[in-house]
Amino acid sequence: MAAIKTTLNDANVEDFITSFAETEQKRKDGFELLKIMRDYTGFEAKMWGASMIGFGAYHYKSERSNREGEWPLVGFSPRKAAISLYVYMATPEHESLLGELGKFKMGKGCIYVNKLSDINIDVLEKMMGETIKRLKEKFPDKG
Template sequence: MAENKTRPTEVSVAEFLNDIPHPTRRADGLALDALFRKVTGYTPQMWGPTMVGYGSYDYVYETGHSGTSLATGFSPRKANLVLYILPGYARLGDMLTRLGKHKIGKSCLYINKLADVDMDVVAEIIRAGLDDLAARWSVKPS
């Protein structure tokens, strides 16, 4: 069975965030790091070259595929901020309505900049996503 491509690395989260060239994206990345730390209580770890993860979980699907993934986190991409809220957004409708300008994918929340959203609602979404994940899989702190 193939291994996951995205795995924890030893790269410093602080160095990664402070090296973001665009000042707004850098400030947003640092603000998200502080928020994720506060909400999760976890120390972040880099997953692959661009994902800042908080906690992890081991999974085994019905197909037999298994692996380890970050429990929650974000990536300050050039085009937008991507928040990884697993396993998805099934019960977050009210929060998403109150969030502000965003787009969603299967388990990703896309935000252009933090000024577009309500940070209190972002905190609610992080917590709800982590709680939902923990109801399905055992989440470990990072």
């Protein structure tokens, strides 16, 4: 089985945003998301892999593949095409919040936004809360 590439590391989050975000808007939004997620979750931002910023962590065990590891509770990445938000678990609560979120596209495991001003931050915070709650219920040993 291949090793998991997206693991917690000691890279500097602020340096990452400054160098990785390709536009001034992405950098501004990256630093704003850093503040929003840190303030909401109470966790310090940490780098996961080469390009993901995560808050908190939980230990998961896959029911399908026997794979297990650590993963952030919520996170984001200021990617070139769009900002990736890792705050979604497809719960009924999340589904109802999507209609209030604003302008976004869905990915397989995340939400893509072009800029932070396209979405409702209060709804984003509700989505983070729901994600954290569900993950702590499903994986109670850490988080």
